[in-house]
Amino acid sequence: MDFLNAIILLLNYIFVPALAYGSQLALGAIFVTLIYGILRFANFATGDMMSFGTMFAILFTWYFQSIGISLGVLPTALLAIPFAIIFMIGYMLLIDKFVFKYYRVNKSPPVQLAMVSIGVMFVTQAVVRIIIGPSDRRFFDGEKFIIKAGEFKEMTGLNEGLAIKSTQVLTIIVTLILVSTLFWFLNKTKTGKSMRAYSDNEDLALLSGIDPKKIVMITWIIAGILATIGGALYGLDKSFKPFTYFNNMLPIFAAAIVGGIGNPFGAFLGGYVIAFSEILLTYAYRKFFMYVLPESMEPGGLVQLLSTDYKFAVSFSILVIVLLYRPSGIFKGKVL
Amino acid sequence: MRKNLNVIAAYSIMMGLIILVGIFQSWNIALSIFNLCLISAVMTMGANIQWGYAGLINFGIMGYTALGGLAAVLISVNPVQEAWSAGGSNILFSLFLIIGMVLVVRYVLKKYEKSKTRTYIIATIIILGIIIIRFVSEPGIEAIEEIEPAKTGFLGGLGLPIIFSWIVGALFAGGLAFVIGKVALGLRADYLAIATLLISEIVIAIIKHEDWLTRGVKNVIGLKRPAPYEVNLQQTDWFINLVEKFNSSKLNLISDFAERQAALNQFVIEGSSIFVKLCYSGLFLVVVIILLILTQKALYSPWGRMMRAIRDNEEAANAMGKNVVKQHLLIFVLGSAIVGIAGAMLVTQDGLFTPGSYRPMRYTFLIWVMVIVGGSGNNFGAILGGFAVWFLWIEAAPIGLYLVNLTTAGLDDTHALKVHLIESVPYFRFLMMGIGLLLIMRYRPKGILPEKIEIK
Numbered sequence: 001m002d003f004l005n006a007i008i009l010l011l012n013y014i015f016v017p018a019l020a021y022g023s024q025l026a027l028g029a030i031f032v033t034l035i036y037g038i039l040r041f042a043n044f045a046t047g048d049m050m051s052f053g054t055m056f057a058i059l060f061t062w063y064f065q066s067i068g069i070s071l072g073v074l075p076t077a078l079l080a081i082p083f084a085i086i087f088m089i090g091y092m093l094l095i096d097k098f099v100f101k102y103y104r105v106n107k108s109p110p111v112q113l114a115m116v117s118i119g120v121m122f123v124t125q126a127v128v129r130i131i132i133g134p135s136d137r138r139f140f141d142g143e144k145f146i147i148k149a150g151e152f153k154e155m156t157g158l159n160e161g162l163a164i165k166s167t168q169v170l171t172i173i174v175t176l177i178l179v180s181t182l183f184w185f186l187n188k189t190k191t192g193k194s195m196r197a198y199s200d201n202e203d204l205a206l207l208s209g210i211d212p213k214k215i216v217m218i219t220w221i222i223a224g225i226l227a228t229i230g231g232a233l234y235g236l237d238k239s240f241k242p243f244t245y246f247n248n249m250l251p252i253f254a255a256a257i258v259g260g261i262g263n264p265f266g267a268f269l270g271g272y273v274i275a276f277s278e279i280l281l282t283y284a285y286r287k288f289f290m291y292v293l294p295e296s297m298e299p300g301g302l303v304q305l306l307s308t309d310y311k312f313a314v315s316f317s318i319l320v321i322v323l324l325y326r327p328s329g330i331f332k333g334k335v336l
Numbered sequence: 337m338r339k340n341l342n343v344i345a346a347y348s349i350m351m352g353l354i355i356l357v358g359i360f361q362s363w364n365i366a367l368s369i370f371n372l373c374l375i376s377a378v379m380t381m382g383a384n385i386q387w388g389y390a391g392l393i394n395f396g397i398m399g400y401t402a403l404g405g406l407a408a409v410l411i412s413v414n415p416v417q418e419a420w421s422a423g424g425s426n427i428l429f430s431l432f433l434i435i436g437m438v439l440v441v442r443y444v445l446k447k448y449e450k451s452k453t454r455t456y457i458i459a460t461i462i463i464l465g466i467i468i469i470r471f472v473s474e475p476g477i478e479a480i481e482e483i484e485p486a487k488t489g490f491l492g493g494l495g496l497p498i499i500f501s502w503i504v505g506a507l508f509a510g511g512l513a514f515v516i517g518k519v520a521l522g523l524r525a526d527y528l529a530i531a532t533l534l535i536s537e538i539v540i541a542i543i544k545h546e547d548w549l550t551r552g553v554k555n556v557i558g559l560k561r562p563a564p565y566e567v568n569l570q571q572t573d574w575f576i577n578l579v580e581k582f583n584s585s586k587l588n589l590i591s592d593f594a595e596r597q598a599a600l601n602q603f604v605i606e607g608s609s610i611f612v613k614l615c616y617s618g619l620f621l622v623v624v625i626i627l628l629i630l631t632q633k634a635l636y637s638p639w640g641r642m643m644r645a646i647r648d649n650e651e652a653a654n655a656m657g658k659n660v661v662k663q664h665l666l667i668f669v670l671g672s673a674i675v676g677i678a679g680a681m682l683v684t685q686d687g688l689f690t691p692g693s694y695r696p697m698r699y700t701f702l703i704w705v706m707v708i709v710g711g712s713g714n715n716f717g718a719i720l721g722g723f724a725v726w727f728l729w730i731e732a733a734p735i736g737l738y739l740v741n742l743t744t745a746g747l748d749d750t751h752a753l754k755v756h757l758i759e760s761v762p763y764f765r766f767l768m769m770g771i772g773l774l775l776i777m778r779y780r781p782k783g784i785l786p787e788k789i790e791i792k
Binding site: 041102109110112115116118120121123124125126127134246254309313316319320323325 | 393527535759765
């Protein structure tokens with residue numbers, strides 16, 4: 001019985017939250033890695049692009065709520081996301097046309113493109129804050145929990161409760177659907193294959209008749225979809241605040257590099273690596289050991305490896321270690 | 337003279353703008369903008385050495401700035417005796433342990449060939465070391481943080497004049513840069529950018545949460561000053577006389593004695609804060625000029641030529657027998673040390689250390705905008721960038737307000753759109769920075785004052 005309790009405890013405080021957080025990071029990391037692989041620069045505007053898409057999702061949610069449309073138990077935001085994606089893709093293509101295209105055509109070094117993306121970051125951040133403001137926004141509606149901690153306790157008779165939020169399940173399901181569609185697209189369709197070819201060797205791809213304009217456009221479209229959905233899911237699960245989104249850029253970068261930048265599957269797994277290590281290393285295991293160990297050996301302290309203040313620092317340290325020992329990432333991305 | 341015309345013109349325009357602020361807003365605002373411009377100029381010089389001379393991207397500027405600020409605290413605050421006696425020995429012992437751990441790791445690295453076993457041994461040493469250090473330091477840290485948490489709760493500093501911290505800040509930042517450089521300089525440009533950005537976040541996390549050292553988010557306030565205090569100035573005779581002399585024409589117009597005295601008081605209060613700011617300006621100006629002379633000398637020296645050679649073609653420079661790795665490390669340390677000076681100067685001016693205020697937008701990306709806009713590789717350009725961008729950063733809100741009022745002139749004052757726009761005026765500065773950066777990158781990629789190498 002105690003052993004079961006211990007497992008439920010870990011499920012409730014580590015496994016489920018880390019899985020949801022990891023999915024959100026994974027979507028962002030695939031976004032970074034796609035831009036890096038095909039457009040060949042580190043996009044510092046990642047976090048703000050995600051907040052831009054989320055902003056439209058929120059605006060549409062508010063609009064639907066005001067005219068009385070809802071999805072019942074599901075959040076209205078799900079209905080708003082497709083419309084937000086359209087606006088987001090428009091914005092992405094607009095930025096590409098007026099900003100990034102010039103440097104791509106001139107074959108500027110990647111560093112210059114990264115600097116340009118900082119300019120885009122400033123502008124996007126300003127636009128988001130001017131339109132929706134810098135404060136915390138919650139736009140979740142519908143049923144909040146799938147299983148509540150109390151109900152779970154009653155059902156099973158255990159001491160520990162397991163609470164699963166509907167947003168967590170939603171995040172995981174949507175991520176899985178989206179990522180498997182993306183991999184199917186990249187591996188099975190002709191356009192996807194030409195994208196991978198372009199990422200692998202630009203000159204060879206151009207020689208074999210692949211249209212670079214089309215590749216770039218499709219990349220931005222996929223990136224827009226990923227950024228909007230990833231951002232909206234994060235906002236539904238936690239809350240929307242432009243500053244947090246900007247900060248999320250850092251663990252997302254860490255996930256992309258840990259997984260091997262330029263490699264979408266690596267980025268997907270990298271998201272979970274970062275999320276799990278952040279939560280595993282900063283969780284206080286005292287209660288877990290109280291269940292597992294006999295009473296005489298109960299630990300005195302919190303049994304916490306690192307205080308939760310260092311949550312971000314954990315993922316960055318992992319990144320530094322990976323960069324040192326395996327610069328191409330765990331799953332072999334582009335070699336530095 | 338002719339060839340420097342654009343430099344002189346650009347600086348005159350900049351000075352003219354600051355003087356205009358003095359005339360139209362107030363001299364107090366103008367001087368505080370000027371002081372922060374000078375500090376920004378020091379930061380941009382640091383970043384410019386790395387990027388302009390050597391082509392190294394360093395997105396960790398925030399971390400070095402914060403370390404410089406930490407130096408100001410550790411140098412100037414008086415030591416907290418109770419805290420030292422409560423937990424000082426534990427902390428010192430942990431410090432020895434850390435040094436011992438580093439030495440052991442170095443020994444293992446030197447003694448054994450590179451192999452998997454060596455990696456595992458080092459990992460074990462580090463993990464064991466961290467656990468032992470936590471065990472030793474925990475009681476000490478708790479004891480220190482318990483001593484008057486509302487007022488102290490940390491070890492304090494050395495109690496020296498704060499001006500020394502400018503040098504110590506440089507040493508701190510340089511030391512950190514040495515470690516980061518050893519680890520990360522082998523990476524390609526954009527990876528280096530990401531790695532330094534993340535490492536600077538780790539530095540901030542440590543400064544924020546190690547309360548025994550820095551007081552963390554509880555902030556350290558009331559630091560010592562290198563300049564006189566306003567309150568003391570207002571009671572000094574020579575200062576009152578000086579203010580009287582300055583404003584004699586205005587004061588002579590007032591015939592009534594009591595009224596004249598009141599007016600004089602007002603002038604003295606205003607004058608004292610301007611005087612203090614002028615003191616800071618003088619100090620900062622000295623730093624900027626010294627650094628400018630040194631960096632200019634370095635730029636035109638054989639060493640500067642070698643750095644440019646390395647920047648423009650690493651392989652060729654390597655083939656000519658230049659030690660690229662060593663020079664990169666050197667310039668990384670030098671540039672970061674300069675940023676550390678700026679960090680200490682900033683805290684000195686503010687008189688308080690607030691770890692929570694260090695954010696990458698303001699301390700990393702804004703500095704980069706300054707370097708790019710001003711002109712990378714050109715010290716005068718970098719300083720001008722610091723001035724121009726900081727000026728715009730501060731004056732963006734009034735300009736934005738003016739623009740909003742202009743464009744929505746036809747709307748009613750209570751119109752929802754107008755109210756919303758006026759509320760979001762502070763964010764126009766991000767918009768201006770972004771558009772400014774994008775325009776400069778596109779149409780003048782070398783900056784306002786581009787790099788110009790004369791062969792003498």
